[in-house]
């Protein structure tokens with residue numbers, strides 16, 4: 001079964017505020033973009049994904065992610081993350097109405113295509129399913145079968161919100177790369193330990209050189 005994914009990317013200048021003690025205002029946009037590029041490149045590399053739509057209003061992110069092969073959908077004005085996702089799902093379903101859809105966070109720089117494939121194969125067993133993040137309080141992926149509404153409740157405490165909404169929690173071993181989102185310096189170290197993609201590796205190297 002081939003999936004359509006929607007990946008939300010906030011305006012880069014405002015992204016990753018919780019990384020401000022690790023990366024200052026001048027370099028954080030580059031780091032956030034590197035995470036998104038490595039996430040989308042890995043997602044497009046797997047056999048289970050047919051289509052990735054990035055929902056963003058950021059021109060640079062849109063340009064660089066489109067160059068990887070993603071489609072770019074504009075944000076729903078003033079709506080925030082969940083409105084942007086619902087809007088992007090409607091856009092991808094207009095193109096591929098019979099495909100299952102999943103929202104995937106853009107901050108998974110260690111993402112492995114094989115692990116994402118396994119998560120999607122398991123998600124395909126349910127009308128709606130989600131994968132909790134590494135911290136076990138949030139969500140990195142929320143999936144909906146063809147014809148089902150996604151009903152995203154991303155944000156603080158989204159694991160509980162998705163569970164309460166009736167989505168099935170996927171309990172899978174060995175999918176750490178799909179769960180390891182990066183919000184803090186400690187998360188970034190954990191992602192580096194798993195092994196990040198080339199754009200994040202380069203951005204982190206630039207960060208370390210700038211600090212010397």
Ligand SMILES: Nc1nc2c(ncn2[C@@H]2O[C@H](COP(=O)(O)OP(=O)(O)OP(=O)(O)O)[C@@H](O)[C@H]2O)c(=O)[nH]1
Nearest residue numbers: 008009010015016017018055056080081084105106
């Ligand atoms: N398109 C879009 N994406 C968003 C929006 N808000 C958040 N996102 C994305 O949704 C995911 C989770 O976002 P947040 O945790 O709110 O923000 P963040 O930039 O990752 O981190 P913080 O600034 O530290 O909260 C990331 O992939 C963001 O880029 C929005 O309003 N529109």
Ligand SMILES: C=C(OP(=O)(O)O)C(=O)O
Nearest residue numbers: 138139154155158181183
């Ligand atoms: C929006 C979410 O992710 P983050 O950890 O980036 O806040 C979430 O977990 O619902």
